[in-house]
Amino acid sequence: MKFGVVVFPGSNCDHDAWYAVSHNLGQPAEFIWHDANSLGDVDAVILPGGFSYGDYLRCGAIAKFSPVMQSVRKFAAEGGLVLGICNGFQILVESGLLPGALVRNRGLKFVCKPTPLHVETVNSPFTSEATKGQRLIMPVAHGEGCYIADERTLDQLEAEDRVVVRYLDNPNGSLRDIAGILNEGRNVMGLMPHPDRSSDTLMGSTDGLVLFRSMAAALVAAH
Amino acid sequence: MTPEVIETHGLKPAEYEKIVTLLGREPSYTELGIFSVMWSEHCSYKSSRIHLKKLPTRSNLVLQGPGENAGIIDIGSGYAIAFKIESHNHPSFIEPFQGAATGVGGILRDIFTMGARPIAVLDALRFGPLDHPRNRRILEGVVSGIAHYGNCFGVPTVGGECVFEECYNGNPLVNAFALGVFRHNQIFYGKAKGVGNPVIYVGAKTGRDGIHGASMASAEFTEEAKQKRPNVQVGDPFLEKLLLEACLEAMQTGAIVGIQDMGAAGLTCSTCEMGSRAGTGVEIDLKYVPQRETGMTPYEIMLSESQERMLLVAEAGREEEVFRVFRKWGLDAVTIGRVTSDGVLCVKDHGEVVAEIPNRDLADEAPVYDRLHTKPYRPAPLDPPEGILNRKAAIQSDLIALLSSGDICSKRWIWEQYDYSVRTNTLAGPGSDAAIVRVKETGTSLAMALDGNGRYCALDPREGAKLIVAECCRNLSCAGALPVAATNNLNFGNPERPEIMAQLVESIEGLAEACRFFETPITGGNVSLYNETLGEAIWPTPVIGIVGLMETARPTPMHFSRPDRAVILLGGFGATNAQHFGGTQYVKVILKSMWGLPPALDMDYEKRVQQTVRDAIASGLAESAHDLSDGGLAVALVESSFGLAGVGADIHMPADDRPEFLLFHEAPSRILVSTSRPDEVLKIAAQNGIEAARIGATMEEWFRIRCGSDTLVDCDLAELKNRWATALERMMHQS
Numbered sequence: 001m002k003f004g005v006v007v008f009p010g011s012n013c014d015h016d017a018w019y020a021v022s023h024n025l026g027q028p029a030e031f032i033w034h035d036a037n038s039l040g041d042v043d044a045v046i047l048p049g050g051f052s053y054g055d056y057l058r059c060g061a062i063a064k065f066s067p068v069m070q071s072v073r074k075f076a077a078e079g080g081l082v083l084g085i086c087n088g089f090q091i092l093v094e095s096g097l098l099p100g101a102l103v104r105n106r107g108l109k110f111v112c113k114p115t116p117l118h119v120e121t122v123n124s125p126f127t128s129e130a131t132k133g134q135r136l137i138m139p140v141a142h143g144e145g146c147y148i149a150d151e152r153t154l155d156q157l158e159a160e161d162r163v164v165v166r167y168l169d170n171p172n173g174s175l176r177d178i179a180g181i182l183n184e185g186r187n188v189m190g191l192m193p194h195p196d197r198s199s200d201t202l203m204g205s206t207d208g209l210v211l212f213r214s215m216a217a218a219l220v221a222a223h
Numbered sequence: 224m225t226p227e228v229i230e231t232h233g234l235k236p237a238e239y240e241k242i243v244t245l246l247g248r249e250p251s252y253t254e255l256g257i258f259s260v261m262w263s264e265h266c267s268y269k270s271s272r273i274h275l276k277k278l279p280t281r282s283n284l285v286l287q288g289p290g291e292n293a294g295i296i297d298i299g300s301g302y303a304i305a306f307k308i309e310s311h312n313h314p315s316f317i318e319p320f321q322g323a324a325t326g327v328g329g330i331l332r333d334i335f336t337m338g339a340r341p342i343a344v345l346d347a348l349r350f351g352p353l354d355h356p357r358n359r360r361i362l363e364g365v366v367s368g369i370a371h372y373g374n375c376f377g378v379p380t381v382g383g384e385c386v387f388e389e390c391y392n393g394n395p396l397v398n399a400f401a402l403g404v405f406r407h408n409q410i411f412y413g414k415a416k417g418v419g420n421p422v423i424y425v426g427a428k429t430g431r432d433g434i435h436g437a438s439m440a441s442a443e444f445t446e447e448a449k450q451k452r453p454n455v456q457v458g459d460p461f462l463e464k465l466l467l468e469a470c471l472e473a474m475q476t477g478a479i480v481g482i483q484d485m486g487a488a489g490l491t492c493s494t495c496e497m498g499s500r501a502g503t504g505v506e507i508d509l510k511y512v513p514q515r516e517t518g519m520t521p522y523e524i525m526l527s528e529s530q531e532r533m534l535l536v537a538e539a540g541r542e543e544e545v546f547r548v549f550r551k552w553g554l555d556a557v558t559i560g561r562v563t564s565d566g567v568l569c570v571k572d573h574g575e576v577v578a579e580i581p582n583r584d585l586a587d588e589a590p591v592y593d594r595l596h597t598k599p600y601r602p603a604p605l606d607p608p609e610g611i612l613n614r615k616a617a618i619q620s621d622l623i624a625l626l627s628s629g630d631i632c633s634k635r636w637i638w639e640q641y642d643y644s645v646r647t648n649t650l651a652g653p654g655s656d657a658a659i660v661r662v663k664e665t666g667t668s669l670a671m672a673l674d675g676n677g678r679y680c681a682l683d684p685r686e687g688a689k690l691i692v693a694e695c696c697r698n699l700s701c702a703g704a705l706p707v708a709a710t711n712n713l714n715f716g717n718p719e720r721p722e723i724m725a726q727l728v729e730s731i732e733g734l735a736e737a738c739r740f741f742e743t744p745i746t747g748g749n750v751s752l753y754n755e756t757l758g759e760a761i762w763p764t765p766v767i768g769i770v771g772l773m774e775t776a777r778p779t780p781m782h783f784s785r786p787d788r789a790v791i792l793l794g795g796f797g798a799t800n801a802q803h804f805g806g807t808q809y810v811k812v813i814l815k816s817m818w819g820l821p822p823a824l825d826m827d828y829e830k831r832v833q834q835t836v837r838d839a840i841a842s843g844l845a846e847s848a849h850d851l852s853d854g855g856l857a858v859a860l861v862e863s864s865f866g867l868a869g870v871g872a873d874i875h876m877p878a879d880d881r882p883e884f885l886l887f888h889e890a891p892s893r894i895l896v897s898t899s900r901p902d903e904v905l906k907i908a909a910q911n912g913i914e915a916a917r918i919g920a921t922m923e924e925w926f927r928i929r930c931g932s933d934t935l936v937d938c939d940l941a942e943l944k945n946r947w948a949t950a951l952e953r954m955m956h957q958s
Binding site: 009010012013015016019020049050051053054055056109110111112113139141143194196197200202203204 | 367370374375376377459460461462464465552553638639640641642643644645646647649650661663776777
């Protein structure tokens with residue numbers, strides 16, 4: 001089992017995701033450079049947080065054109081597990097791998113704080129190890145994390161059980177308190193809170209580790 | 224050169240004479256510009272240099288003292304840290320957002336130019352009171368500028384402090400501290416060594432921004448200050464992030480001989496300082512310098528302070544290894560010249576020499592002044608105004624007023640805008656006594672804090688400076704860390720005024736004495752003078768940043784975590800009198816006045832109190848530890864109760880006929896500890912020869928203070944906390 005962490009110019013949580021997987025989860029992880037035209041032999045991909053390409057224009061808007069995203073799209077289409085955290089979520093949305101959009105926080109300010117979340121579904125390879133209704137504390141750290149989509153899309157996400165986590169104390173104005181969602185195939189997930197920053201007892205919460213543990217379990221089951 | 228041209232360059236006639244003598248001829252216009260920035264107060268420290276020599280700079284942990292881009296300390300296991308504090312006061316007043324952003328950018332470059340990866344930023348901020356809309360706008364701009372730069376760059380902003388006083392109305396202070404980690408064998412210096420080696424320019428293109436920024440920071444503001452906006456640089460944190468990664472990667476090639484960032488005075492400063500340190504010359508041709516504007520003159524190119532640029536010297540023949548790394552990160556890297564043997568900075572423009580100055584003359588021959596200093600200017604009387612202390616204290620409402628005041632209230636509104644947890648090392652972030660950042664490579668943690676108290680220093684610059692060192696060390700000790708080294712940022716008014724110069728001299732001497740006593744040598748820092756607008760100087764505001772080492776990763780929390788624990792006041796109740804009470808927050812907020820002297824400090828006693836808390840922590844006895852500072856005992860007790868656990872305290876002390884003195888005086892050398900084994904803590908205190916008093920116990924969700932038979936505070940903890948937590952937000956949203 002091997003996790004790949006994509007590094008875009010401006011990614012700044014790449015090392016955090018790598019550390020969470022390799023040290024806190026204890027599974028092999030390697031970095032994948034943004035202009036790589038292959039993902040190598042990784043079994044799961046993480047798009048980390050940060051400010052890819054400076055997030056000029058719109059968050060994630062330039063990253064979607066990077067060579068590595070061609071491979072990520074193909075990997076996702078073939079059922080590979082892709083987790084986008086924060087800026088990674090923004091990139092997945094810009095790339096069309098997840099529906100909706102992430103816009104400026106309601107308060108118009110960057111917000112960094114631990115945030116309680118509610119697990120909405122365990123029917124996913126990212127939350128199979130959690131329990132439905134479980135309360136998880138993970139930090140958010142973003143300026144543009146307000147999730148929006150049209151009513152139909154939101155209804156559809158809920159009808160198809162694709163809202164994975166909701167905020168219990170909405171920090172950014174996201175519609176219907178949505179913090180993280182799945183694609184139709186349930187193998188691509190994006191969320192604004194940081195599981196990578198809540199996987200270590202020293203950091204005050206290990207609630208985020210359940211996402212990585214679930215992914216590892218899914219990979220074991222697939223082999 | 225006409226006297227007007229010389230004067231607009233901020234040079235005195237005698238300084239110009241010295242230039243002519245050194246060169247043996249009149250300088251060209253470009254050369255005059257180069258001298259003017261290198262000999263500015265900001266770059267040359269000409270007013271402070273002779274006094275800075277009084278500071279202690281050595282210990283067996285100091286690997287690099289002042290004079291380089293940052294100081295370096297050994298942290299064991301083959302690792303070291305580089306850290307420094309620097310001001311961006313003048314730019315932040317003119318253009319708060321960019322001024323503060325580029326302040327952060329500048330200090331980060333100072334750290335990674337040495338090869339260290341920045342892992343923490345802290346900021347010391349000073350503003351005028353928030354009832355003035357302009358001050359709210361400046362605060363808002365400064366905070367979003369710091370957030371913009373640090374968050375995107377990917378360094379956590381883990382702490383700092385923010386104080387409001389009238390004296391900062393026209394001169395806000397923005398002091399940014401950064402710290403980075405590296406291996407001993409990865410340290411790089413700003414030296415242009417090896418005759419014939421290529422001099423390489425990397426990073427952003429040069430534009431017309433920031434020209435004469437260093438000179439601007441060396442003069443007072445007048446009515447026309449706002450017109451200096453073009454002197455403020457514009458930052459691009461994304462570019463700096465790329466520059467960081469590219470520089471650290473390029474250093475791994477082994478092809479880099481020396482490297483320095485282009486900060487104040489840009490290309491001028493980096494070339495002549497690198498040459499001066501190595502005893503070499505540097506020859507460059509400006510036609511190779513990447514430019515983002517057309518038609519720039521040699522004068523403009525040499526003086527531009529465009530951000531996100533570095534100058535490096537590589538081993539001849541290995542340029543391509545360096546270029547390859549910068550290409551990978553999409554950055555410009557071009558050879559603009561070479562190292563020569565003649566010790567001269569030779570600047571050419573398309574082959575034609577436009578400046579030719581010995582590097583030493585620029586970097587080391589700047590004038591040094593022993594400026595006249597008399598008695599420090601005192602903005603307040605020694606004795607309290609008649610009758611002011613006759614007021615009958617209303618302790619509970621006074622406490623609430625203090626908790627809701629700018630200096631004491633929670634700064635959450637500020638630090639929630641900072642990414643304080645990126646890099647997953649922040650074990651204690653903003654709002655703690657000290658920021659605690661773990662070092663994954665060594666398995667231990669570093670503690671760091673910034674402290675400054677302009678009010679104390681205005682009343683007595685020497686004692687005030689000693690008090691801030693004591694408090695900063697106390698902050699670190701409360702987390703269980705041993706303070707080992709310091710950096711300072713000296714913010715003062717116009718040194719050409721003897722009563723201001725006296726504040727500077729006395730503060731430096733106070734810092735020197737205290738840093739020597741607490742064994743925290745100063746490894747570098749910054750001096751910001753001329754913080755005056757229309758003749759009105761700021762209070763003397765030295766800011767100290769101290770770094771401490773922990774033997775383990777996990778810090779001791781500042782908050783009470785469990786009910787029914789004994790609350791012990793290490794150091795005892797302390798002593799005060801009417802005069803020493805005059806600089807307290809109580810007098811500022813409740814009595815709206817100021818007089819007298821700062822609290823009295825006994826450094827030897829202070830050291831033993833700090834030793835006691837570290838001993839108690841090392842023995843596993845202290846469940847929490849928090850020091851007393853602004854607002855005294857009552858505020859420290861309440862702050863200890865504001866943790867997530869919702870544990871308050873039931874305090875019972877002997878009857879006192881001046882309860883406001885007892886509860887709000889700010890005598891140093893005192894720490895609150897909660898413990899389940901009070902007798903053992905008291906024993907450690909006795910062994911260290913300090914007083915300690917058991918003053919009560921922790922309890923859930925309530926806060927009470929009794930003195931004798933009087934109940935002075937009796938309050939729901941959540942209500943108190945709410946007032947404290949939301950005060951700043953309310954001040955920012957007032958109309």
